[in-house]
Amino acid sequence: MVERLVPDELWVLFRRVVLPTENRRPQGGGKRRAGDREALAAIVFVATSGCTWRQLPPVFGPCWQTVYRRFAQWSRERVWARLHRVILDELGARGELDWSRCAIDSVSVRVAKGLLTGPNPTDRGKLGSKIHLITDRNGLPLSLGISAANMHDSLGLMPLVRGIPPIRSRRGPRRRRPAKLHGDKGYDYAYLRRWLRGRGIRHRIARKGIESSQRLGRHRWVVERTVSWLAGCRRLHRRYERKPEHFLAFVGIAAALICHRRLTN
Template sequence: MVDLVGRLLPDELWVLFRRVVPPTEVKRPQGGGRRRAGDREALAAIIFVATSGCTWRQLPPVFGPCWQTVYRRFAQWSQARVWGRLHRVLLDELGARGELDWSRCAIDSVSLRAAKGALTGPNPTDRGKLGSKIHLITGRNGLPLSLGISGANVHDSQGLQPLVRGIPPICSRRGPRRRRPARLHAGKGYDYDHLRRWLRSRGIRHRIARKSVKSSERLGRHRWVVERTVSWLAGCRRLHRRYERTAEYFLSFVGIAAVLICHRRLTQ
């Protein structure tokens, strides 16, 4: 079990996680009771659920805590925004090492089928089936900088401004923190003049493909990195289909996938 926990949750990621997890009361005020299950074993079990795609009830008992305890810990950490804070800490570590490339960022989205819940809608690309959409902005090397979710019927263009605003101030190797890309590449779904004016007002150069003007053959010249990141997100099988009714919990799994991508780059 120790080897499995260490493989799913390396020591470096565990140290960073302890910086963002809120403190918990270990002793019961009334005394007695069982010893509280370890946070590291619970976090490793959560990562196992995210990567394997199994349900909470199918969680193997080798981790130690029962599935009810793991789910309860996942809900507590999701409500405390732990995954987003951990993602930001990893971005700061990468930025301090000079691993983030702001020269050519890209934006895209991916739709997936959903069972039910908030932030879902009829997917126009899936015969109107209920679904959700993941929006993301990545750097030139494919690291996710900003993430968001919406219903599958929400147009891609509506996610550009919230994603750009959602990029946190990230440490740089030299100079102050940075949160604006030098150039943003986008597909034809973002071909709107008000988006171009908004990006220019923020000092961001843009390269947005124009409908019926530019051919689709060369759209992937600089945008393939965000499509590769989408495939990396698919490595977390829990994101193949949305089962969470609560949008906050689904966003937590998206955040966990982004954390694993950034940590992989940090340990290379």
């Protein structure tokens, strides 16, 4: 189970962002520290299956309290964002990232309680959060973010574009700006177009009241497909985490798994 959820290739990349630690008691004795690979496999199982921490099966070895503490520690240290970036670097070095046309979109998720939540205007005002993402032409997530569900999509464009990390290229320096960015009518604002032009990014944003909605998905369908890939991480179907950094951690885990799947195919 551990080797299936965390294959050797993913474990090697994970070891590049998390150094092995050994907690030895000065007086000796005590229990041996649970392995990081077993804890990582348990976290991936929780993310993909959607089960609660208490429902974690004992097949992985460490108890659910240990797995949760390890998850909280790695979330504070931004391990998942660094793992996502390492995988993107490997994809960029192989020429698997296509910067010629990127797409931006968001998806809303229901929330029980917690911070960064708000009434969802598309879900009868029920409490929710929103996941924002930018993907490359192949649908690989480059930048991620979360917000309250009542935050307008247009407010997430600038932070997402700025949040794209400098990623290795097959030739030349690192890259962090797409050549062209596609967006729906939620991003149809003149100041966003000026801001993108100022950064040397061409834009293709649908215009309200002018363009038909029938052809809006002609090039943006890749980001819609990535949203469905994120839904494969069942922990994202409904937000149960009160802390937004924990919810963002599961989003980062899902993005890392999507990119790693492309890396191994």
